[in-house]
Amino acid sequence: MRRPIMAGNWKMYKTPSETSAFFEIFRPLVADAAHVDVVVCPPFVNLPAASVAARETHIQIGAQNLHWAKEGAYTGEVSAGMLRAVGCQWVIVAHSERRQYFGETEETAFKKICAALDTGLKPIYCVGELLHERESDKTHAVLARQFHDCAGKLTPEQFRGIAIAYEPCWAIGTGKVATPEIASDAHAFIREQAREGFGTAAAEACRILYGGSVKPDNIGGLMAEDQIDGALVGGASLDPVSFAAIVNF
Numbered sequence: 001m002r003r004p005i006m007a008g009n010w011k012m013y014k015t016p017s018e019t020s021a022f023f024e025i026f027r028p029l030v031a032d033a034a035h036v037d038v039v040v041c042p043p044f045v046n047l048p049a050a051s052v053a054a055r056e057t058h059i060q061i062g063a064q065n066l067h068w069a070k071e072g073a074y075t076g077e078v079s080a081g082m083l084r085a086v087g088c089q090w091v092i093v094a095h096s097e098r099r100q101y102f103g104e105t106e107e108t109a110f111k112k113i114c115a116a117l118d119t120g121l122k123p124i125y126c127v128g129e130l131l132h133e134r135e136s137d138k139t140h141a142v143l144a145r146q147f148h149d150c151a152g153k154l155t156p157e158q159f160r161g162i163a164i165a166y167e168p169c170w171a172i173g174t175g176k177v178a179t180p181e182i183a184s185d186a187h188a189f190i191r192e193q194a195r196e197g198f199g200t201a202a203a204e205a206c207r208i209l210y211g212g213s214v215k216p217d218n219i220g221g222l223m224a225e226d227q228i229d230g231a232l233v234g235g236a237s238l239d240p241v242s243f244a245a246i247v248n249f
């Protein structure tokens with residue numbers, strides 16, 4: 001049995017005071033969800049407020065990106081050590097918006113995952129195909145490349161430390177959720193890549209989240225699939241009541 005992860009990706013939304021207000025409502029609503037890893041990933045500037053608000057709860061805090069260097073002349077960047085210092089336990093790596101708008105590649109994602117693991121952060125490595133790739137029957141080829149050119153290069157020990165999020169780009173922010181069957185097929189394919197690279201036990205232990213228009217009314221159908229171990233939630237994680245409904249699906 002893989003422990004579910006419900007992670008909220010706030011993207012570029014909310015200020016520190018809005019973060020604190022979110023947690024006031026969210027905390028009691030998820031107080032009984034001890035069987036799930038509940039992770040909130042706000043923008044960098046909100047991480048201290050989120051960490052304070054999550055103190056003495058089982059809610060965990062994550063960042064949405066990091067730089068691979070420990071420190072240095074990298075204007076505008078934030079290191080894994082800095083994230084740890086403000087209470088982060090998780091970090092999202094290679095979200096499709098970072099791939100599409102900010103030049104993230106498998107190569108940079110690999111360096112980020114290594115830096116995160118070295119510092120004790122748990123990476124959530126995002127993969128997923130574009131609409132035209134799905135329509136031209138390239139989904140498996142894309143997922144295989146994204147897996148092998150990044151996660152597949154990790155050591156077995158490193159691989160045990162990551163989670164993977166399958167997020168088909170055509171489902172992100174569009175309201176068009178993948179059907180449980182489509183998501184399940186992609187997850188099984190990713191797990192097969194993990195099995196080939198790292199063996200059955202590592203593949204079976206790997207938590208693979210689905211992301212893309214997850215809402216309170218579709219989470220139940222997704223989580224009914226054996227292959228789906230949780231969700232990476234964008235829009236619906238901004239509202240404490242709706243994200244709590246997803247956590248408590």
Ligand code: PGA
Binds near residue numbers: 174234
């Ligand atoms: P969405 O975003 O839930 O708003 O579709 C998901 C994500 O980008 O992680």
